[in-house]
Amino acid sequence: MTNATSPTGLWCDRCGEPVDGGGHPACQVARELEPPRFCPRCRRRMKVQVLPSGWSATCVEHGTQGTHGTDRTHGTHGTTQG
């Protein structure tokens, strides 16, 4: 039974109801404009914070996610010449 690679999660991150394959079209449309309210992985209520550049939603279990997640530059690129 190796069928679906769930693209987002088990739960709808907007209404908190289970996502069965298709998902929620209405929620997906709304999610284009609004931040999520529920964690798609554990269905917990996330702490949503609206920012000038987007939004940030924090799950106590899975951490923070947001629209602008391009701030992680520390990592596996250390080339020192000399």
Ligand SMILES: [Zn+2]
């Ligand atoms: Zn939904």
Ligand SMILES: [Zn+2]
């Ligand atoms: Zn979570």
